[in-house]
Amino acid sequence: MKIEKEIKMKNLLIIILFASSLFAQEKILTLKESLEIGLQNSKDLKISKSKLNYADTKLTEINSQFLPQFKLFGNYTRLSDNIPPFEVTMPFSPNPIRISEPILNNYTFKFGFSQPLFTGFKLLSLRNSAKLNLNASEQDYSKEGNEAAFNIYSTYWNYYKTDEIKKVIAQSLQQMEEHLKDTKSFFENGLISKNDMLKLEVQYSNTKLMLIEAENNLEITRIAFNKAIGIDLTSQTKVAASEQSFNYEKYQLADIIDEAVNNRKELKSLAYRFEASKEGVSAAQSNWLPSIYLTGNYYYSNPNPRFQPAKDEFNSNWDVGVTLSWDVWNWGLTSSQVSQAEQTKIQLETNLDQLKENIQMEVYSNYLNLIKTEEKVKVNKEALDQSIENYRITSEKYNTQLATSTDLIDAETLKLQAETNLKTAEVDFQIAKVKLERSLGRVIY
CATH class of the missing domain: 2.20.200 (Outer membrane efflux proteins (OEP))
Structure with a gap:
C-alpha cells in the first residue's frame, strides 16, 4: 500500500514538472504583449534614454555656472x-x-x-544651446520608440507569415499523401502507369523539402522575433495573431507629406540641433568680449x-x-572657433533640407507600396479561389481517371503557390500599413 502511494506521488510529481516545463518553454504572445515586452527590453531605447539623461544633466551643468562657485x-x-x-x-x-x-x-x-x-553672453548661449539639445534628445527618444515598435511589428508579422506558410505546406503534404495512396491503388489495378505514380512521388518529396525549408525559416523568424522583444533567443515563443484588418485610412498624398514634415521626430530633432548650432556660433563669438x-x-x-x-x-x-x-590678441584662436561653429551650422542646415526631401520621398514610396499590397491581397484572394476550384475539379477527374497525374500535380502546385502568395501579401499589407504610419511621424505603439 505504501509503495503504491509512493508510485502515485512520483507520477503526480512527474506530471506537474512536465506541465510546468511546457508552460515555461512555450510563450504565446499577442501583438500588444509583444510591444509591451519589446519596448521595455529594447537596448536601443535604453541607449536613447541614457542620451536624454545626458542632455538633461548637461543643461544642469550649464545652469550651475550662472551661480557663484x-x-x-x-x-x-x-x-x-x-x-x-x-x-x-x-x-x-x-x-x-x-x-x-x-x-x-x-x-x-x-x-x-x-x-x-x-561673460560676453557665452553662458546664455551655452544654456540656450543645451536646452535645444535637450529638446532634440527628447525627439530622438520618441523616434527610437517608434523604430523599436516597428521592428517588433515586422518580426511579429513575419513570424506569423512563416508559421502560416508552414501550415499550408504541411496541409498540402497531407493531401498529397492521400493522393499517393489512391495512386498506388490505381497502379496496382493497372489503371495508371508507373511513370504517373513516380511523378506524384517526386512531387511529394519536393513538398517534403519545402516543409523542411519552411520549418527552418520558422526557426529563423522566431529567433528574430525573440531578439526584437529582448528575450532569450532560444525561448519557445508563439504569436497569437488576431483577425487581420484590411481597412485603412484613405490618404491624400499632399496632406500626408505635410503631416510627415510637421510630425517626424528626426526632423524636429535636427531642427533643434540647427538652432543650437546658432547658439554655438554666439558662444564662440563671446570670446571677443571681456x-x-x-x-x-x-x-x-x-x-x-x-x-x-x-x-x-x-x-x-x-x-x-x-x-x-580679456583676450586682446590670441593669434586667430577665436576667429577659428567662430568659423568652425559657423561651418557646423551650415552642415546642419543642409542636412535639414536633405532630410525633408528624403522624408517626402519615403512617404510617397510607402504610400504607393500600401496601395500595391492592397491590390495584391485582392488579386491573390481571387487567384486562391480559382486555384481551389481548379484543384477540386482536377482531383475529382483524377479519381475517375479523367485527368493525369501531371494535371493533379499542376493543380496542387498552383493551389500551394496561391495560398503562400496570399499569406505573404496579407502580412506585407499589415507591415506596409504600419510602415506608412511610422513615416508620417505617428506613434505606432
Whole structure:
C-alpha cells in the first residue's frame, strides 16, 4: 500500500514538472504583449534614454555656472631649519634689530567664491544651446520608440507569415499523401502507369523539402522575433495573431507629406540641433568680449602675510574684488572657433533640407507600396479561389481517371503557390500599413 502511494506521488510529481516545463518553454504572445515586452527590453531605447539623461544633466551643468562657485583651499608648508630670522641693521645700532623669529611651519586656509557678472553672453548661449539639445534628445527618444515598435511589428508579422506558410505546406503534404495512396491503388489495378505514380512521388518529396525549408525559416523568424522583444533567443515563443484588418485610412498624398514634415521626430530633432548650432556660433563669438567676475576670499593663516611683522599665530582676513579678463590678441584662436561653429551650422542646415526631401520621398514610396499590397491581397484572394476550384475539379477527374497525374500535380502546385502568395501579401499589407504610419511621424505603439 505504501509503495503504491509512493508510485502515485512520483507520477503526480512527474506530471506537474512536465506541465510546468511546457508552460515555461512555450510563450504565446499577442501583438500588444509583444510591444509591451519589446519596448521595455529594447537596448536601443535604453541607449536613447541614457542620451536624454545626458542632455538633461548637461543643461544642469550649464545652469550651475550662472551661480557663484565656492572653493575651499588648504596648505601646509614646512621650511628648512636653516632659515635665518628677519633682522634689520640700523646705522645707530652696532647690532642688527631682530624683527621676527623664523617661522618654519606655515598653514594656509582659504575659502573663496567667484560669481560671473558678464561673460560676453557665452553662458546664455551655452544654456540656450543645451536646452535645444535637450529638446532634440527628447525627439530622438520618441523616434527610437517608434523604430523599436516597428521592428517588433515586422518580426511579429513575419513570424506569423512563416508559421502560416508552414501550415499550408504541411496541409498540402497531407493531401498529397492521400493522393499517393489512391495512386498506388490505381497502379496496382493497372489503371495508371508507373511513370504517373513516380511523378506524384517526386512531387511529394519536393513538398517534403519545402516543409523542411519552411520549418527552418520558422526557426529563423522566431529567433528574430525573440531578439526584437529582448528575450532569450532560444525561448519557445508563439504569436497569437488576431483577425487581420484590411481597412485603412484613405490618404491624400499632399496632406500626408505635410503631416510627415510637421510630425517626424528626426526632423524636429535636427531642427533643434540647427538652432543650437546658432547658439554655438554666439558662444564662440563671446570670446571677443571681456569676462567680468566678482570674487571674494576669506583667509585663515599662520603666519598671515597681511599681518606684519609675521607672528607664529593664526590670523584671519578677507577681500572682495572685481576681475576683468580679456583676450586682446590670441593669434586667430577665436576667429577659428567662430568659423568652425559657423561651418557646423551650415552642415546642419543642409542636412535639414536633405532630410525633408528624403522624408517626402519615403512617404510617397510607402504610400504607393500600401496601395500595391492592397491590390495584391485582392488579386491573390481571387487567384486562391480559382486555384481551389481548379484543384477540386482536377482531383475529382483524377479519381475517375479523367485527368493525369501531371494535371493533379499542376493543380496542387498552383493551389500551394496561391495560398503562400496570399499569406505573404496579407502580412506585407499589415507591415506596409504600419510602415506608412511610422513615416508620417505617428506613434505606432
